Structure formats: C-alpha cells, structure tokens
Amino acid sequence: MKWSRKDLLDLESLSSEEINIILDTAKSFREVLDRPIKKVPILRGRTIVNMFFEPSTRTSSSFDMAAKRLMADTVNISPRTSAVQKGETLLDTARNLEAMKIDLVVIRHWSSGAPHFLAKRIKAGVVNAGDGQHAHPTQGLLDIYTIREKRGRIQGLNVLIVGDITHSRVARSNIHGLTKLGAKVAVCGPATLIPIGIEQLGVRVFYNLEEALKWADVVNILRLQLERQKKGLLPTLREYSRLFCVTEERLRQAKPDVTIMHPGPMNRGVEIDPRVADGASSVILDQVTNGVAVRMAVLYLLSGGEVAAVAEVTKKEAN
Amino acid sequence: MTKQKAVIMDAKQMERALVRIAHEILERNKGTQDLLIVGIKRRGDTLGKKIARIISDIEKVEVPYGALDITFYRDDLQTIAHQPVVNQTELNHDVTNKVVVLVDDVLYTGRTVRAALDEILDFGRPKRVELAVLIDRGHRELPIKADYVGRNVPTSQKEIIGVRTLEEDGEEKVIIKEKADEVE
Numbered sequence: 001m002k003w004s005r006k007d008l009l010d011l012e013s014l015s016s017e018e019i020n021i022i023l024d025t026a027k028s029f030r031e032v033l034d035r036p037i038k039k040v041p042i043l044r045g046r047t048i049v050n051m052f053f054e055p056s057t058r059t060s061s062s063f064d065m066a067a068k069r070l071m072a073d074t075v076n077i078s079p080r081t082s083a084v085q086k087g088e089t090l091l092d093t094a095r096n097l098e099a100m101k102i103d104l105v106v107i108r109h110w111s112s113g114a115p116h117f118l119a120k121r122i123k124a125g126v127v128n129a130g131d132g133q134h135a136h137p138t139q140g141l142l143d144i145y146t147i148r149e150k151r152g153r154i155q156g157l158n159v160l161i162v163g164d165i166t167h168s169r170v171a172r173s174n175i176h177g178l179t180k181l182g183a184k185v186a187v188c189g190p191a192t193l194i195p196i197g198i199e200q201l202g203v204r205v206f207y208n209l210e211e212a213l214k215w216a217d218v219v220n221i222l223r224l225q226l227e228r229q230k231k232g233l234l235p236t237l238r239e240y241s242r243l244f245c246v247t248e249e250r251l252r253q254a255k256p257d258v259t260i261m262h263p264g265p266m267n268r269g270v271e272i273d274p275r276v277a278d279g280a281s282s283v284i285l286d287q288v289t290n291g292v293a294v295r296m297a298v299l300y301l302l303s304g305g306e307v308a309a310v311a312e313v314t315k316k317e318a319n
Numbered sequence: 320m321t322k323q324k325a326v327i328m329d330a331k332q333m334e335r336a337l338v339r340i341a342h343e344i345l346e347r348n349k350g351t352q353d354l355l356i357v358g359i360k361r362r363g364d365t366l367g368k369k370i371a372r373i374i375s376d377i378e379k380v381e382v383p384y385g386a387l388d389i390t391f392y393r394d395d396l397q398t399i400a401h402q403p404v405v406n407q408t409e410l411n412h413d414v415t416n417k418v419v420v421l422v423d424d425v426l427y428t429g430r431t432v433r434a435a436l437d438e439i440l441d442f443g444r445p446k447r448v449e450l451a452v453l454i455d456r457g458h459r460e461l462p463i464k465a466d467y468v469g470r471n472v473p474t475s476q477k478e479i480i481g482v483r484t485l486e487e488d489g490e491e492k493v494i495i496k497e498k499a500d501e502v503e
Contacts, residue, residue, distance in 0.1 A: 028388065031407050037441040040391035070391075304396050 003301045007119040007126040010135035011177040019177055023145050025297035026290070032069065033293055043070035043303055046103040050076045051093070052129070053084075053109045058264050058288065059129050059139070063106045066295035075102070090114060091121060098122050104302060107131075125302040133167050138298060139263050140173025142291040144181065147218050149290065150259050150283055155182035160212050162246060163222030163271055164193040164229075170263045171222060175201050188212040189244060192233040209244055213254040220261040221246050224271045237270060247273040251281070259283055323496050327472060327480075330491035333453065336469035337366065340451050341373040343467050348418055351378050353446060355417040359435050360388045360406045365484045366453055367422035385410035387421075392434035408438070415443035420467075424482040426452040429463035454493060456480050 003021055011019065032040055048067040052060045060076070067074045075097075079085065084093060094105060104125045107115050112132030119126040130136040148154055159178050165171045165187045178185050179202045186204035187194060194205060206212035213219065224240060234240050251258065260281045268274045277284060328336070348354055351374060358367025364386040371384040388406040421435050432450060439448060451467035456474040472495070474480065479496045 028390070028407050031409075032391070035442065039441070041437070042391040042393070042396060300391075 003304065006302065007115070007128075008137055008298050008302060009116050009119060009126065009128045011137050011140050011173050011180070012135070014137075014177075014180070016180045016182075019141070019144070019180060022141055022294065022297050022301065023148060025301060026141070026145055026294045029069075029296040029300070030290065030293040032296070033289065039069050039071055041071045042300060043067070043072035046070075046072040046303055047101065048072045048074050048104045048106060048299065049097050049102050050074060050129075051105060051107045051109075052077070053079050053107070053114075054130070056108055056130070058291070059108065059136075062288070062291045063127075063129060063138075063295050063299075066292050066299055069292065070296055070299060072103075072299070090118065094118050094122050094124075098124050104299060127298060127302065130169055132169065134169055134172065135176075136169040136173050137177075138291070138295055139170050140177045141298070142287055142294040143170075143174055143220060143261060143263065144177050145290050145294050146261065146283055146287045147178075147183075147259065149286070151217065154178065157183045157217045158186065158215055159183050159218045159220065160186050160188060160206070160216035161220045161222060162188045162209065162212070162244060164224055165189055165198065165222070166193050166195045166233075167225050168222050174220060175203055179203075186212060186215065190234065190240065209246070210250060210253055213246070213250055213258075216258060217255060218259045218261065219246060219254070220263070221272050223263065223265060224267055226267065241270050245269070245271055245273060246276050248275045248279070251276055251279075257281075261287060263287070323494055324478070325495050326492050327495055328453075328470065328493035333469070333491055333493065336453060337369050338373055340467045340469060341370050341377065344370070344420055344449075344451065345374060345377065347449075347466070351380055351382050353416065353418050355383045355385065355412055355414060355419050355445075357385045357387055357410065357419055357421050357435075357439065359421060359423040359431060360386055361487060362425075362482050362484060363421075363423035365486045366424055366482075370420075370422055370451065383412045383417075385412055387435050387438055389431060389434040389438055392438045394430060394434070410442055413443055414439060414445045416446045419445045419448045420451055421448060422451045424453050425480050426450070426455045426463075426465050426468075427458055427480075429459045429461035432463050433461050453482060454480055 032038060050060055050063055064074050064076060102124055104127060106127045106129050107118060108129040109131050112134035114131050115126050115128035128135055128137055144154060151157060161171050161174060175185050186206055187198060188206040188209055191207060258281055260276055262272055262284045266272055266277055268277060356367050356371040358364035368384060371382045374382045386409045388408045419439055423431060449466040452465045453469040455465055455468045455471045458476055477498050479498060481494045481496060483490050483492050485491050
C-alpha cells in the first residue's frame, strides 16, 4: 500500500492500513533519534511552516524538532507577532506563505475544522496539530505508537481514557485510532465531562474510576483543561481530584502490568498523583520522545505524497 | 512486464564469488583488525551477513557486522514510487577508526552507495571505507568504484539485474531480465 495523502487532518478519515504505515515509518525514525547525529537529510531543501494560534510548548517544539531532524527549514509563526494581529484572515496568511514557496503547513487553531478549511484551499500539505475540540492526530498516533512499543500490540487491549472527554481532541483522536486498530476503548470521568452518545463511537463509559482501573491494560490520563472549566461543569477541583485523580492507592487495584500515559502538560495532584506520574508504570516521557519520531514520519510521508487537486474548491469559490 | 533472459550466476557461483571477496578483503586488510562489514538493505544485508560469516569461518574470530537502510538519504524523494518504510538501520558498532566494508548486491548508478557513504559518515569517522558488490553492471552516474567485485556484467540500461537470495526469494541465483515494453 502506498501513501497518497497531501494532508493529515484527523484519524477518523484514515484507514487502519494508513495508520500502520505511519507507525511503521515512525519506527524507522525512532532509531535515528538514538544515533550520535540525530539527523537524516531526506527533507533537505523543503520548508515547513508552524502556525500555532494556541499556546503550546510540547507540540510546537516537537514538530519544529522533527522538521529539523529531517533537515527541512522551518518558520514558526504565532498570532501575537504576525499580521493576524492586523486583521489578516487565516486563508490570506496561508496563501501569502504559500507564495513564498513553502511545502507544508503545520497548524494549531482554536477553531475546530480550521486545518480542513486550509487543506482544501492551498496546494501545500497541511498537518493538523490540534484544532479546537475536534482532533489532534499526531498526539493520537504517538499515544498508539507508545502503546504498541510497550505492549507489543494494539489488538484486544483495554485502553482507558480518564478525564475531561468532552473538551478533549486528544481523546477523540485516540478513540478513532485505537478502535480502528482493534483495541477496546473506555472513557471515565464526571458525567458532565462525557459527551452524550459517545457509545456510538464504540466506547464503553465508566463513572467509577476504581472499577475502570480494574478493567484497563493502558490508562491514558487527560489533562484537566483548567482554562475550559469556567462553565460550572465541575463543583471544585478538589472534588474532581478526590473522585478522578489516578493515585497510587487506586492503582493498586489495577492490573500489575498496567501502562500509565499522559499527553501533558500535567496538573500534578489534580488528575494524576506525582507518584504515579514518576512511577515504574509511567511511559509519559517515552511518549514525548516517540512524538518526535511520529511527527518525522508524518512530515516525511506527506512530503512524498501526491499533490491532490486543490484547484476545484478555489474555482468553485471564485464563481 | 519483464521477461527473464538468462541466469548469469547460480547458487554455487554466487557462493564462490562471495568466498573470493571474503579472501580479498582479508588479504587487502591483512586480517580482521578494525574490520566492520556493513550491508546495504535489503539484498546487500543478506550478502554482507554471508561475507561476515565466511570471514569468521576463515579467521576463527567474530567480525562485527551492521546493516544500513539508506531510504532517508536518497536523492529522489519526488520520483520514487512512494513506498512505506519498514526497514531500519542496525548499526550497533562505533565506525570511528574502523575499516568499513560496504556490501551491496548490484552496483549501477552509484547513487545508493553515495547515500550509504553519507549515512555512514553521520555515524562517525571511519579510517577507510571500501565497497564490495556481487555484480557491477556499469552505467555509473557518480564517480564511485568498487574495491571487490563478484562479477562484471556489461548491461544495457533496458535490462534489469535480479539478485535472488534464499532468505528473501527462496532461491539463490543472479538473473538478467529485459524490460519488455520498453519503447525505443
């Protein structure tokens, strides 16, 4: 099977074969990261633009590093220092960058669907680095890669996602990717933070953390997005923590070989006990390393893929 | 489609060529001191392992071995039919001050060897790099020359040389094929 996409927008639209291509390619790049010279010249002469409309350290530096490890040139744009401040639209910004002959755009945006909007209108490839509450495909891929690396398989594993599922693009990307590869996925959190109808995605729902932990082979603990908790969905942080914090005591109920993950940044003591985060079951820092390899694979595959016809949409809009 | 024209080496001839190359490597380097054999994936990896084994049998010492996957060093990202990568470089030895003998199945344009040289140099600074190939078919596009050659096979660019190994193809031979639908 060949890779033929120009963009990576979400995991929902990928086939299991395509997900496996990315994971297998990432494995080759993971080896590069252990070399004395952690660079390969495959994207020499390509230019990749990172547009982050939301604050991010891990994802933006991971993409930047991935591009540099492939010897591509990178340009980093944040809205505070760009013409977005002067009222330029997203599309105009992207078209102007494209006129400077760039090859790929990595975009994080607060608005769900922004990367899809761009992908249909510019010739350069578009990578979604997180859009609103919709998708964060590279985070989903690096989580799946890490599970595969630690557990040797995805098929048949019980993967539990704990926390604020409603506001989480990480949860959505994980659910789509993992179920496609044959894992059993469950979510756990307060009823106010679990979207209605999530069972339709093939997901089991737990409201009791102890019960959920007994079931799980892998526990992915989401960050409680403090900036999104102003709507009164939680009485207090302390109450959330008392019921849903993954503590060492609670983990004693879990399977002895349970794998603990967290996409970061962590609120220590809120959703995860520091003793769990730094404990023997935690693979949180492996996730970060694997993230660079997975993003290298994505940038590499998208650079070699065929350029899809984008002229059509543009033509339609002109009419 | 391609049609097979002739078998240019059978299993026995391949084995003899590899044994001779192994002896030549030992002769030129006066033994196995500082020697590191590195196969270029995938067929060069198979042949490189064989050469390393033959040298070990002759000298009764283990010769260090590694394998390179040169995909990330290619110069034709746009033109290759884009295949997913599932191979990996496995080089667990320090190359600095070693005599690295690169092994590949067929030497043709020289571009694969160029990529392998670039990759090897990213791992360290070898004392010397040598090149061993089973078949040299000519048509170089870069100034690259093999130090050890199994057989020189003059070819036309319309032809394809296929090295078959037991590990990958279930049979050992070298065949020459013609691109049948080539329009002149």
